[in-house]
Amino acid sequence: MRPVGSKYLLDETLGRGATGTVWRGVVREDVQVPGCPPGQRVAIKVLREELAADPDVVMRFLRERSLLLRLTHPNIVRVRDLVVEGELLALVMDLVDGPDLARYLRANGPFSPIAGALLMAQVADALAASHADGIVHRDLKPANVMLASTVVDGVERMHPLLTDFGIARLADSPGVTRTHEFVGTPAYVAPESAEGRPQTSAVDVYGAGIMLYELVTGRQPFQGDSALAVLQAHLAQEPQRPSTMPEPLWTVIERCLRKDPAQRPGATSLAHALRVVAAGVGVHASPAAVDEALAVGALLLPDPQPTAVPGSVPPLPPATVPGALAPGFMVPGTAPGAEDHTQVLPPTSGQYDPAAATAVMGTQPPPPQGAPDRTRVMPPAAVPPPPPAGPPQEEAPHPWQTQLRAARDRNQQTQVGYFGPEDYEDLPQPQVAPQPYQAGQGGPAGPGGHGGQGHRPGQGAPGGRPGGQQPGGYRQAPPPPGYAQRPPVAPPPYQAGQAGQGGNVGQGGQRGQGGRPQPPGGYRQAPGGYGQSQGGYPPPPAPTPVPRRAEPPAPQYREAPPQRREEPPAPARREPGPAREPRPRSRNRMYIPGLGCFKGCLMVLLVLAVAGVALWNFTPLPHYWDNVVGWFDSARDWANSLFGK
Numbered sequence: 001m002r003p004v005g006s007k008y009l010l011d012e013t014l015g016r017g018a019t020g021t022v023w024r025g026v027v028r029e030d031v032q033v034p035g036c037p038p039g040q041r042v043a044i045k046v047l048r049e050e051l052a053a054d055p056d057v058v059m060r061f062l063r064e065r066s067l068l069l070r071l072t073h074p075n076i077v078r079v080r081d082l083v084v085e086g087e088l089l090a091l092v093m094d095l096v097d098g099p100d101l102a103r104y105l106r107a108n109g110p111f112s113p114i115a116g117a118l119l120m121a122q123v124a125d126a127l128a129a130s131h132a133d134g135i136v137h138r139d140l141k142p143a144n145v146m147l148a149s150t151v152v153d154g155v156e157r158m159h160p161l162l163t164d165f166g167i168a169r170l171a172d173s174p175g176v177t178r179t180h181e182f183v184g185t186p187a188y189v190a191p192e193s194a195e196g197r198p199q200t201s202a203v204d205v206y207g208a209g210i211m212l213y214e215l216v217t218g219r220q221p222f223q224g225d226s227a228l229a230v231l232q233a234h235l236a237q238e239p240q241r242p243s244t245m246p247e248p249l250w251t252v253i254e255r256c257l258r259k260d261p262a263q264r265p266g267a268t269s270l271a272h273a274l275r276v277v278a279a280g281v282g283v284h285a286s287p288a289a290v291d292e293a294l295a296v297g298a299l300l301l302p303d304p305q306p307t308a309v310p311g312s313v314p315p316l317p318p319a320t321v322p323g324a325l326a327p328g329f330m331v332p333g334t335a336p337g338a339e340d341h342t343q344v345l346p347p348t349s350g351q352y353d354p355a356a357a358t359a360v361m362g363t364q365p366p367p368p369q370g371a372p373d374r375t376r377v378m379p380p381a382a383v384p385p386p387p388p389a390g391p392p393q394e395e396a397p398h399p400w401q402t403q404l405r406a407a408r409d410r411n412q413q414t415q416v417g418y419f420g421p422e423d424y425e426d427l428p429q430p431q432v433a434p435q436p437y438q439a440g441q442g443g444p445a446g447p448g449g450h451g452g453q454g455h456r457p458g459q460g461a462p463g464g465r466p467g468g469q470q471p472g473g474y475r476q477a478p479p480p481p482g483y484a485q486r487p488p489v490a491p492p493p494y495q496a497g498q499a500g501q502g503g504n505v506g507q508g509g510q511r512g513q514g515g516r517p518q519p520p521g522g523y524r525q526a527p528g529g530y531g532q533s534q535g536g537y538p539p540p541p542a543p544t545p546v547p548r549r550a551e552p553p554a555p556q557y558r559e560a561p562p563q564r565r566e567e568p569p570a571p572a573r574r575e576p577g578p579a580r581e582p583r584p585r586s587r588n589r590m591y592i593p594g595l596g597c598f599k600g601c602l603m604v605l606l607v608l609a610v611a612g613v614a615l616w617n618f619t620p621l622p623h624y625w626d627n628v629v630g631w632f633d634s635a636r637d638w639a640n641s642l643f644g645k
């Protein structure tokens with residue numbers, strides 16, 4: 001295990017993202033960390049060195065320490081500590097034993113509308129709490145929702161936990177992102193973020209709408225061949241209701257995806273509305289619950305005081321084409337006020353001092369001066385010379401570009417991007433693309449409610465996807481002390497426990513009649529689950545102990561074209577400018593996470609030595625060598641005899 005800071009040991013890598021690497025770690029046995037007993041297993045996100053080398057990010061890290069540590073909620077992965085040492089920045093979090101939602105979706109396919117609504121209601125709870133605390137997530141996506149499993153009444157259930165809070169905000173340093181760039185993932189980015197307009201907590205609600213759509217359909221509402229095209233779709237296209245989507249759920253999604261952030265609901269009312277929808281779309285919903293779900297639009301109240309994202313750029317001139325980017329927009333350094341925001345990444349704040357005390361941002365005092373430095377996960381970067389005074393020069397390559405290259409092989413990464421009007425001209429005119437799986441789809445819905453409305457192409461027959469809830473219902477974990485400041489949310493009706501056995505409510509609001517008969521307990525055959533997926537997830541790659549579905553997936557989901565891998569946005573074209581200063585590069589040329597350059601070099605020498613020994617012993621090389629030495633001796637004797645020596 002490798003030390004990180006003076007309190008933690010890194011064990012193994014859990015995964016890598018665009019902003020850093022997440023490790024499984026452990027609290028050292030010989031230290032005291034408040035709230036974390038010695039030996040406690042934790043997850044440690046070590047931010048990438050480009051971020052850690054930016055003094056502005058470090059300052060933000062320190063400033064927001066108390067905010068992030070304070071953010072506790074049953075549906076938020078708790079941040080336990082922040083480690084700042086040399087050029088290492090790390091967040092210590094609770095370790096979640098489970099997959100993230102993106103991986104779960106890939107492995108198991110979409111959720112039923114009820115399960116999707118209930119899952120997203122918990123995510124909306126987490127958003128409401130963070131917004132009330134002044135924190136906007138800004139990078140909401142399934143990959144940032146971890147699925148823990150909890151056992152309630154002897155039944156394993158999924159418990160969503162939102163993570164990566166504050167990362168987008170940390171990354172959004174003036175030294176890291178520049179004017180009109182966005183931090184986020186194109187498929188989930190709100191129009192105002194893509195356009196560089198001021199952002200508020202409404203961007204998270206937009207992301208929640210995209211996620212909700214994806215959870216119940218298996219695809220995202222806005223797609224394109226490139227990140228730029230996806231961003232353009234967010235700006236110009238209207239989302240289309242899939243025929244299988246219950247009307248109340250669509251009402252919620254459509255409101256979350258409004259282009260105007262002021263028309264989106266607040267996170268608190270979103271959570272409430274989703275529970276009302278979940279209670280009203282099952283075939284066993286009471287008529288009153290059905291009516292309430294159909295009137296859900298009235299519950300979707302905008303946030304009266306949306307939380308502003310600090311430092312988001314001022315509004316730009318209105319676009320001339322609806323949904324298009326404003327003229328001159330996204331060209332770094334040319335937009336009005338750009339000079340206020342665009343900065344060259346400042347030099348690092350000084351040489352790394354290995355003898356310096358570890359600065360761990362906990363409540364514990366730092367170790368005494370002269371204590372051995374235990375953290376060398378990332379070696380220090382060279383200190384570049386200060387930029388020469390004179391006329392402004394073109395900026396060095398953006399550090400995020402390095403990250404994007406590194407992340408290129410991963411789908412749906414958090415990205416920073418910008419694009420200009422010339423890029424926009426390359427795009428096809430905005431149009432509303434037909435839903436891929438609508439092609440060849442069946443006729444009008446039959447009397448089978450949601451279940452009969454198109455899960456099987458060409459028919460409206462009964463027997464679609466059954467929803468329903470489990471007797472005993474899904475229960476939420478009790479909120480922790482202190483969380484009660486949040487506005488009260490009406491207890492969801494499903495807590496009362498409903499037996500679910502069939503399809504969802506049809507588009508016309510009639511209760512589905514034709515849901516496939518299911519055993520009590522809802523869509524899963526396993527006892528205790530609600531909806532399609534809430535009965536526990538199979539921890540990949542181990543097979544799930546209970547069959548997930550009572551029937552094979554609906555054909556159109558299988559027939560839908562595979563999701564394209566998102567390419568990171570192409571770097572913006574820049575006007576030819578004066579020659580760039582060579583970018584100061586890190587000394588860490590051969591970067592092996594956790595090993596560092598020195599050990600990497602030793603490893604290379606060792607490999608060369610072993611190869612040399614093997615060559616000498618297992619090839620005729622010694623024989624050739626003797627021959628060469630013999631020839632050399634003969635030549636010397638001949639030369640000596642020639643010159644009479």
Ligand SMILES: Nc1ncnc2c1ncn2[C@@H]1O[C@H](COP(=O)(O)OP(=O)(O)OP(=O)(O)O)[C@@H](O)[C@H]1O
Nearest residue numbers: 014015016017018019022043094095096143413414
């Ligand atoms: N608290 C945690 N406990 C356990 N695993 C975690 C935790 N946080 C993240 N992970 C795992 O680590 C992996 C990498 O996480 P990270 O947040 O860096 O990825 P990402 O969200 O895909 O990337 P990015 O947001 O930078 O685009 C994830 O796949 C997730 O499964």
